[in-house]
Amino acid sequence: MLNHAAWVTHDVESTAAFYTKIMGMELASTIYDDKVPSTGDSFPYFHIFFRMQDGSTIAFFEAPGLPDRPESTHPAYEVFDHLALQAADRGDVDRWLAWLRENDIEVIGPIDHKGFVYSIYFHDPNGIRLEITTPLDPEWNRHTEQGEIDLAKWCGTKKKAQAEGRDVAEALLELIREERKRYGHS
16 A cells, blocks of 8 residues: 655645645654655754545655756646545546635646546645545546556557657557547547
8 A cells, every 4th residue: 555655845834724724634744854764864844644545645845945846747647646536436536626716726627538548637835736536436546457468559659650760659549540430449
């Protein structure tokens, strides 16, 4: 099970308010010190953990004087890097959508991901993209055999394109188009 995932915050107070008051998580633990135990780096930091319903936690570190996060070099980083939190069902996702909007948080969605999951997206005060989602396919995380087939196709297509000196992105787009035709997806 997930113990915790951690990020940097430049404002632990607003982060704590967001995760306790908006997201309904409990402040689980805190640590502060003048030296990072795992590396020996010598600077003051505050480490805060928030407990989710299943007992797992998300955490943040604040250290004075940290520079702002570097600008993203590609929009995919802004979209793909995110934390997805599971809701009970579609109605629960819709209740989160209403709650977040009532609290003036900009939300994208809801989005039905082709019968796979139903999700909304928003950002915390640190700019971390969050998703609240519910599976629409009860077996969504048990498609191992198909996953292995898909992984082999993707990696094989990349390697073949590289060996032939072809544009890898274009080769992968061709793979996606072929698969859509094969399965009748638009």
